[in-house]
Amino acid sequence: MIPFSIPLLLLVSLCFLNISTISAQSLCNGHAELCSRKYSNITFIGAHDSAFVGDSPADNQGISVAAQLDSRIRFLQSQAHINSFKTLSLCHTSCFLNDAGPLTTFLSTIKTWLDKHPDEVLTLLLTNGDRTDIKQYDTAFKSSGLNKYAYTPPAHPLRFDAWPTLAQLISSKTRLVVFMDYGANSATVPYILDEFAYFFETPFNTLDPTFNQCSIDRPPGAKPDGRMYVVNHFLDKKITEGDVKPEDIGTKGKGMLGDIAGGLGGLGGLFGRKKRGLGDDILVPDREKAKETNAKGGGKGSIGAQVGKCEGLYGRMPNVVLLDFVEEGQGVAAQRVLNGF
């Protein structure tokens, strides 16, 4: 017996050893290098206005949210508003002009994706310009089931260096980090984190293709120390309101509603301009320049060029670089380089 049982024991223990090495997190967001890194020490390439997908002038992305995730984008930003049916929807400033559907549908897409990808950590940044009651967001998260993945920090706000590692987020099955720009309330909904308690952001609505700045735009007067930061690396261009036909606008909100809103001079509102009225210049995402804007490095205005400026100013890499048209250029390759591998 004994001569057999020792090798058997050895074999059995080897098997256990094997299992335990397999179950220890070996890849985090596709990279072993990221497992031991704190969340606050990782650079994510993000999809700006991720839900506005299509080929109209108002759209920011060319591929679906699921396709963005499949292409290794792990940070999704989107804006939500209440539409005329009282549904919390992903609308581009105005639900009359561009309503990309209920927030719940978007959250369900993400839930399905996370279910299928157990080694991935994802971040959602929701903008809540209308300051809709946080409880309505909570309802949407719960009805999609996505709340079960959401990370709740042990303290609000969590200190910059107190963030868990990706491996810890994965093993605790809290693989979704949710931020909101305005209206978060950790006392009511503890897993929706107040963006500006954690981050500063560089300016948006940029018209300068060289992105020759990395200044702090929001929150006003913020100090960089102790904060993560978002670089808004997406380029807009000016068009004249009279140049856009109502049928060009939006994907779902076009047609009658588009005509009405277009007739009211609502286009300026769609693109977030302060001045309104026919003939005004309005800003739209610059699709034609997306390849150069989203280039990994090299040219002026590339991701690498702006990030270099940021690193010079703040002594560390950005945590998020938000892009329009993530399918163009080399955002994902840049993500690897910015994380140092």
Ligand SMILES: *[C@@H]1O[C@H](CO)[C@@H](O)[C@H](O)[C@H]1NC(C)=O
């Ligand atoms: C992570 O830490 C390293 C070492 O301090 C630093 O060089 C890098 O810029 C940091 N990255 C981020 C996103 O904070």
